Amino acid sequence: MSKVDLKMMAAQLGFSVSTVSKALRDSHEIGESTKQKILAKAKELGYKPNPYASYMRHQKSKTIGLIVPEINNSYFLQVINGAESIAREKDYHLLIYITHEDVEHEKSIIEHLQNGRVDGIIMSVTLNTKSYDYLERCISNEVPIVFYDRVCHEIETVKIVTDDFASAFSATEHLIQNGCKNIGYLSLSDNLSIGIKRLHGYKEALNKHDLQIDESKIIHCIGTDSAFDFNYKAIKELLVSHPEIDGIFGSIERFALITYQVCKELKKRIPEDIKVLCFSNLQTANYLSPSLTTIHQPAFEMGVTAATTLFKHLDKKRSMLVNDNIVIKSTLIIRESSTQRKEH
């Protein structure tokens, strides 16, 4: 069996291709009985309109692009799940792009998405994104962008974020209330708004509780999978050079997991010697040894909200998304790693 197309249907029915095409678009030029015959044949043959031909008529791709910095990460995974649930509801297709934290790749993806392949974009920028001209060009080319998590405040559009400052603040307070006086901080990136806000929350909590901010206890880790060795070394050096450290705040889960390994090697017990917590959506947090206290971001909801916002905009056909921050709160889930180990 070859592809069912307008030509084949026209031949089988004895109509012209144009008549078949018009009937399928429910044109008033075609009589009711002819339409019915053509629709019945289309159903019988399992005809599906070619999306590219359809695009040429309607200038809609029925596709949105979702850009994630990496996929091997419980947070982004749940964002994908959330955005996909809405795209499916709207009968849209979802193109997924992974930047692998590479700015040049991000740029090339954005440039490739500008001439009609997608109707809109949902994205989180890379750790290293510092200039935004290609994002601005994309929006002025009428491809709207909704940001989530790692956003560009410089660009006027809708940004879906969590309360990074407030949740880092209360997580740090939680460590202090559990006896920590020397809390190390594993920082993500100086460029990112979320990195700045989380670090700020940590510092403000120390301030509030009259604990000194010691910059040598704030170290810069690298957010990629491949930087394991670098991060391992940096965290180990921190714990060795500061044996007084009794708490570790990981700005992302990868850093907390490495801390677990470093502590094992240094024979420091979690939580007895050092308490640990981090931003994380890890499903196995509860099964770790010890179970890991996490700041759980509303990742699924953020994906849902980003997609819903984009579709609302696409339905209205407005030219620009209005600048807006939508904040969805995170939740501190307290487990053993920041309190005490339960009996097994």
Next chain:
Amino acid sequence: MSKVDLKMMAAQLGFSVSTVSKALRDSHEIGESTKQKILAKAKELGYKPNPYASYMRHQKSKTIGLIVPEINNSYFLQVINGAESIAREKDYHLLIYITHEDVEHEKSIIEHLQNGRVDGIIMSVTLNTKSYDYLERCISNEVPIVFYDRVCHEIETVKIVTDDFASAFSATEHLIQNGCKNIGYLSLSDNLSIGIKRLHGYKEALNKHDLQIDESKIIHCIGTDSAFDFNYKAIKELLVSHPEIDGIFGSIERFALITYQVCKELKKRIPEDIKVLCFSNLQTANYLSPSLTTIHQPAFEMGVTAATTLFKHLDKKRSMLVNDNIVIKSTLIIRESSTQRKEH
């Protein structure tokens, strides 16, 4: 700035749209100096050909579809990562679809992908896929399908699988060699080839070691996230009604994690009272309490191989993929849960 298109370039250069279009396609009808002028202008304005218009000319979407049954799963995640790495290399776009283990949704995705949206499909079927007519129709409509992991042996094409039988066999032997005499099996699905092979491997290992196969120790769990309560109850019932069980083989990681919880509740110690292992690509397996013995599937490599196979086929423009099984071996990674707990 509005979208850069052929019309705009033609107006700015004083050529006809047709001349611009032909020059960009390097047509011999256009002189070299005109071509150079047009290419320079295209570069200056950042012109990107509209993929839909380009499709209408070349009948290639430069897009492949990747179908996963679920995304909240370390295995499928790594398959996506593998396939994406190849698509990126080939400058192709990757449409990701999640069936959520819903056959009707799978069917509708396949039907929607048949008229040109994608050049080919890489897929793993749902747990409940029993008839394959829509898959056959897709292939005869000249949209090639490459299967990975959960494959349809009934359909002639390339299938990328792991050695499910052999790895289930050696994992079961490993449990026996570590003293287990009563091994329960948490089964996935009766329909799936991988389910059948894994169960078969378990049974054959028991046979080889003269252990009795007790069907009441083989229970059917449900592979979806939402079936937690059902699975929890089923596993608890198994362990309560068979207190002699000293080993659990989980055909997927979700079942092993639930076993951890059930054991905690029943105050059965892993690995002292019950040894546990499962098929899993969980990155945190090593951090669990106790660390989890896993049969690690070559997920990334399977994604890479599936995509490479599909692109080879697309490059050759053959009409049908030749029936073939490509087997990539899994690795048993022995940790505490099947041997003994190490000192903390």
